[in-house]
Amino acid sequence: MIAVPDNKIWMFDTTLRDGEQALRASLTKKQKLQLAQAISYLGVDIMELGFPASSPGDFDAVAEIARTVKGPIMCALARAVPADVRACGEALSGAEKSRIHTFIASSPLHLQYKLRKTLEQATEQAVNCIELARQYTDDVEFSCEDAGRTPIEDLCYMVEHAIAAGATTINIPDTVGYTVPDEFAGIISALKQRVPNIEQARLSVHCHNDLGLAVANSMAAVAAGARQVEATVNGIGERAGNCSLEEIAMIIKTREEHLGWHTAIQHKEIFRTSRLVSQVCNMPVQQNKAIVGANAFAHSSGIHQDGVLKAQNTYEIMTPESIGVRANELNLTSRSGKHVIKHRLAEMGYREGDYHLQEVYTDFLALADQKGQVFDYDLEALVFAQSLQ
């Protein structure tokens, strides 16, 4: 039995493994080390560093990060083949805490066309590799690839054998992002009800975002009893990406009272880690992305701007400071009201007697109609022009 407080959600970061898989160019060892350090400051519980059997460069990077970065459990990925498991065991040998993550497909589609094996044969292969992995560490994670499209009785069969062989975490991937939340939650509930030894392992989920449901599916799975979420910073990953780590972390923090769960994520590290990942991976963050997009704390309509100046939480459900952003932004456009102009001029050091608000506002609207966004230097010029009349 795993003794953990039931309301702690373990955050498993796979930016360096599943995230890196999606990049056009591989990261250098130095870049991986920088990201690993930053992700450890973020407070993740487990960090998946790579796939050591895939190349000597990956092996080397995993080994160096495992040796030098402290804090999270250091994990590496292995197909359920002995050579992969041994490569993980060796690459992780310098880590203070290590986990081997091994996987094999469970869906009829993958078994028939990719592996050309029966469920029983694939399960036997998984069992052998889990037992081998346990010779290197007592922390072994097993994933049933394409679990989202696996009949529940097949999934229960493979999971039960994996736990009996020594897997301490069972990960349920929605590898192709196909499920919808109630269906994915149903898989977790069914495993909890039908697998007799399920309490001996922590249940984890790993959702891809092909239908834009990775975060919703992960949250539904946690509600059904999963206690580890696999995710990446900015949601980068194969195709449409993985579950976004910062979204899960901020949902759980912002709605903690309602949900009753918590993570160990250091929220104030979120923004700078997101920017670092974006820069190093050369993957821009969508402007309106939840939590870390450039517009996440920017207000444009006059009604909203007026609201946040009166009370920030009228239109902000979390503060920018809570994720490490210095302040929100009020975009000055033709939709901005007089109140905001007065506020901005005061921030710039103008007192009310220094200018005539109605006139500056009339000129501001004309300028905003012409150029879209108005900046501080534009306001300064408008006030100066007025003083010359």
Ligand code: KIV
């Ligand atoms: O998406 C997936 O199925 C994976 C596994 C290797 C966990 O990334």
Ligand code: ZN
């Ligand atoms: Zn994946």
